[in-house]
């Protein structure tokens with residue numbers, strides 16, 4: 001006989017904050033090459049613990065999307081990966097890159113950011129020519145001949161799929177570019193430093209659908225040579241471009257798996273609720 005006092009609760013109600021139902025893909029067991037990983041990462045803004053547990057591994061030459069509701073900690077993780085949070089947050093734990101914990105005081109942060117570049121939500125070209133946008137950071141910290149700079153400008157613009165559109169007007173102001181072109185210029189600017197890892201924080205959310213598709217195509221092209229980690233609110237975008245997806249909720253990674261599994265057979269009820277638009 002049915003117990004009249006029994007009340008059915010949705011699965012998400014059973015998730016305890018201290019031990020949420022979760023599933024993390026075990027990358028190490030499959031011998032994937034890891035580009036960067038975090039261990040016991042905890043990030044606080046004052047008293048607010050924005051990321052309370054973060055053990056994540058990012059596979060080399062893959063695109064990993066970080067998804068989750070607003071405030072769930074995605075940007076906090078992304079920004080911590082190249083120390084953009086240093087001045088605003090307390091970041092504890094290890095961030096291992098090429099055998100080095102880059103979350104320690106003796107790291108040259110500027111040098112590290114040449115390896116781990118960042119592209120932000122709004123295209124932010126400098127008020128300089130297209131050419132100078134790409135060469136600016138290089139000329140600040142190194143000696144390059146004009147021929148070397150020309151070559152870097154051409155290669156990075158080609159990689160960012162912008163060369164054909166701007167090759168005859170490299171001296172034009174970058175501020176005259178369209179949103180999609182400007183974002184690809186910013187990607188080219190990051191690539192000019194020859195990074196290993198590219199971090200992108202909602203890189204196409206401020207763009208129209210055509211420009212956004214161009215940026216997505218660019219990222220898919222780039223993953224042959226770069227490890228890409230992207231924060232996105234656009235579920236279709238995550239499903240289209242990424243190999244892995246990590247779902248964040250209240251500062252924790254709830255599910256991290258192959259993208260096709262997250263979007264077709266998520267293992268955690270909360271992930272399913274999120275991707276099917278039932279919350280957030």
Ligand SMILES: Nc1ncnc2c1ncn2[C@@H]1O[C@H](COP(=O)(O)OP(=O)(O)OP(=O)(O)O)[C@@H](O)[C@H]1O
Nearest residue numbers: 045048050068069070071072073074075076077088
């Ligand atoms: N610079 C900051 N100062 C204080 N609190 C911050 C700062 N940046 C983020 N937070 C807080 O940290 C928590 C996580 O924020 P975070 O930006 O990482 O979330 P998110 O998942 O990237 O959200 P969104 O999708 O809106 O960008 C939130 O509670 C947010 O208010």
